[in-house]
Amino acid sequence: MTNSTPAFADGGKTHIGQPMDRVDGASKVTGRAIYAYEHQAEGHIAYGYILGAGIARGRIAAIDTAYAEKVPGVLHIMTHKNAPTQPAFGPAVTPTVRDVFTRARPMLSTDEIRYFDEPVALVVAETFETARGAAGLISVEYASEQGAYDLRGHLASAYAPQRTNAGFETDSLVGDFEAAFAASPVKVDAIYTTPYAHHNPMEPHATLAVWSGDAVTIYTSAQTLANFRAGMASTLQIPAEKVRIVSPFVGGGFGSKLIVHPDTVLAALAARELQRPVKIALTRQQMFANAGHRAKMIQSVRLSADREGRLTGIAHDVCSATSRFEEFCEQTAVFGRSLYAAPNRMTRHRLVKVDTNRGEWMRSPGEAPGMLAFECAMDELAAQIGMDPIELRIRNEPAIDPERNIPFSTRNLVECMQEGARRFGWEKRQARPGSVREGRTLVGLGMAAAIRPNYIGASEARVRIDGRGKVTVQLDMTDIGTGTYTILAQIAASSLGLPVAAIDVQLGDSNFPRTAGSGGSWGAASAGSAVHNACESLKQKIVASAREAVASPFYGLSNNRIDFVNAAIRAGGRSVRLADLMALVAPHGLDAQGAVEAAGDNYRNYSQHSYGAHFVEVAVDMDTAETRIRRMLSVIGAGRILNPKTARSQIIGGMIWGIGAALMEESVLDARHGHFLNHDLAEYHVPVSADVPDLNVIFLGEADPNANVLGSKGIGELGVCGAGAAIANAIFNATGARIRAFPVTLDKILPALPVHASLADGS
Amino acid sequence: MKPFTYQRALDAGDALAGVAAGRNAKFISGGTNLLDLMKLEIEQPAHLVDINRLPLDRIEDTGQGGLRIGAQVRNSTLAADPRIRSGYQVLAQALLSGASGQIRNKASTGGNLLQRTRCYYFYDRNMPCNKREPGSGCAALGGFNRMHAILGSSNACIAVHPSDMAVAMSVLDATVETTDIDGTARQIHIGDLHRLPGSTPHIETDLRYGEMITAVVLPPAKQGRQLYRKVRDRASYAFALVSVAAVVDMAGDTIAAARFALGGVAAKPWRSPEAEAFLQGKKPSAQVFEKAADAALANALGRGGNDFKIPLAKRTIQQVLAAVSQRG
Ligand SMILES: Cc1cc2nc3c(=O)[nH]c(=O)nc-3n(C[C@H](O)[C@H](O)[C@H](O)COP(=O)(O)OP(=O)(O)OC[C@H]3O[C@@H](n4cnc5c(N)ncnc54)[C@H](O)[C@@H]3O)c2cc1C
């Protein structure tokens, strides 16, 4: 018998759970990791530059490329007049959830302009500079139409979509919320707004497309290769087998690299046209219109409770902007269906069509904007009844999932809050807002809960051991900066009893077995389980060979348990180095496949989530209202932690997103012209190092046996969930200002601060 | 970006000849602003004269107690200079509050003074903008103008000058030295370098075509406490919403001399002679600072999105004056 104990129970002798450095760290810091735009190809690469529309809605009345064509070095100019035939874009709502990822995304195929900066021409030239220069010589005349850009101004046209992102029900209803709310002695009725936001990964979207006959290889920056492959096959109208996607390193994605964008489609079209490799990158400015965003939302949260803080009703109504031509409904209120107990509950999602590009999945779709609002409302309720916000949440801790009526798999939200309170010094918090002052600074503490659904997606992996014991793991998974290379090596090494250095993990090539990719925080569980299962299957093959080969020291051995430990295999008192054994029994090596299926009974029968509690101390300048974070702690319950070091990076990255969402991130859409104004990193503010002081993460040790064979749960998005609300709650505690329009910039706090008269006699 | 020719000048004569040859040449120093603008085709010079090799990279004593800062002195070098750090802290603080370490390593003294506004609409060629395209209109009026001017603006343009360094130089009463295209040198008080928009927002400075900044001269260090306070949306790497540079000299418990300049509020660093005159001889108090701030902001005008800058500027002035006018 082989040692097939589930990985989550394999005790101390494992690489899983070790805070290992990234295996790809050295190649990244030495520049050997190749990113999308750095790939080279045989043959002379041509460079493309995309010209974007100067209006947000209308038609191209005339486009004149004559001057641009004459520029020496220009090879080709593609516009709607000469672009290759592509399938029509199709309806705003796809027949299935899955089709969103695979649908054709034609470019330059009509004269219609659907959003500002939509590609209207592609210039391909010998150099990038030539292409960009020539693009400036193209003149476009537009027949402009009045578009709708302002969410608030068009609320009357709100409609209920068929479903939300990820296929959740649009609405949920339990009991009679309105009656409970009307009858309640205590209520919160608050409207929050969350702004447009952009992912802004460090690495811009970029593609090198290389054709060979009727097949194309696409070097790009992708989170999910299968989506890219299917999307390109649909757009180019060729079989999926003719499309190869290569994306070994990804400089951040955050959900903006789940589907193809103009760089990929246009590079492939142009390369086929020119019979030459073509490279295209979006500029940072172009990414704001052409690489997804989080839509603006208006959220109403209503809570009713008794005087002891027991919720009698919860209602979360979300109205979000959506693109007119392609619907995206972020599942903003869905998390609340599992968070707190209350007999009467209601969640609703509504959409308003605007003339922008489609919103996309942005780190923690749903929870990021939804918890920003909802966890502030909980704080408002706590303040209203004079109860500690942790105690309020504990009082409303559900025994089972309150809307699905099934048990939770593992749930340790209360422990997260209690452990965090203890470590953070929560008892020092003054409940009365504005009561802690240091010189001209107001200091406040805030907290919020975090919840994020746990998923798993169908994935396969291949593992090969050669005749000298060297192991190669292959799958089309991606490492988007999360540490996937590292944890997969740890998982394989643990299963095979080898050192991590003996494992060569190869990712990011659609020729490898298909996985669910990086997205939805399910990468580690999905790809990790597939790798684990492939390794278990490989071990069986090794054992079989060891028993069957006459030359083997284990020849004929039966019934004995065979262990893979310390780079050796051990049975019946004998131990042989795996490398030596392989040379004897399978000199040509062995390989095995492993797979994991999409969410099954464990997900139907258990409500699965990861949890956390965020604690924040802020300092607000009494004169200028500048808010700075002093310290932040997140306590996380997310199943078994595969690598505390890479996991911590994921959580602090999420916390920093929380800082951004609470204090500064906002893409400003000009309501007259329909374009994102602050479309570069000087004007779109994300937190910089000085905004991110003392961040601390604690993981509660726990394995969730229902989640997957590893016992792990998703962590990539959890850190964001609720983090911003904890900050806004701390600002309230510091100043008494309850700002419901995010981000909480100083101009919004300023009117709530005392006028300056006491200054000279102050500090 | 439009194609352009490029020349590396080795001395001033070389550089001036380079710009004299055509009507559409530009100097390039660190390039941290000009190159961005060229990529977006907001600036479209036909010829670039690289002045980085000119021997203008020293900070010298003037002989009269002041300092002459060469136009090519980098922002980071200037901020680190011991003479600046001891006698002109307000300038060192202003420099270090600007941009990022990498940008300050490239940014030059001359280039910093002549950097252009960060108005979003100025940066987007699809938008009307009188500064970029005279007569086309101003998209910031009635648009998103949170970053825009509350003082000295016009209905043609409400942009602000983004430099922090210039605000500190303004409170220090610096003088800008230039060489004109024909070789004549002139001196311009920092307050006269930048223009208010009026009806010609595309004319931003008093400099003529081809006139090169060679140095900035600081007068002898001023008596008193100095402070640069920059209020911004994040802790670093953001332009000022409002900034205040102040130098206040106390005689016992009264203000002997007070100078302050505002940044982020106008198309130039903003001084208020009325407010400064008012402060002179006064004993520091909340009321005095409030009156001084009110005097400085008497003509302030919000444009919607930037209305908050008026109370913000007031409160920041009060905070800074209180900090620099403490006894002792
Ligand atoms: C992301 C970002 C953030 C920033 N944040 C800040 C900030 O917070 N605060 C701040 O103050 N600044 C900030 N800056 C602006 C920065 O300070 C300027 O870009 C820099 O100072 C310009 O100097 P330079 O030498 O690179 O100028 P260049 O880009 O080389 O030139 C700028 C202009 O000056 C002209 N010029 C240059 N030298 C001379 C000369 N000697 N004589 C005549 N003309 C000359 C050029 O022709 C050009 O028109 C930021 C810039 C960026 C990109």
Ligand code: SF4
């Ligand atoms: S404020 Fe000035 S720079 Fe901005 S759009 Fe108006 S005219 Fe142009």
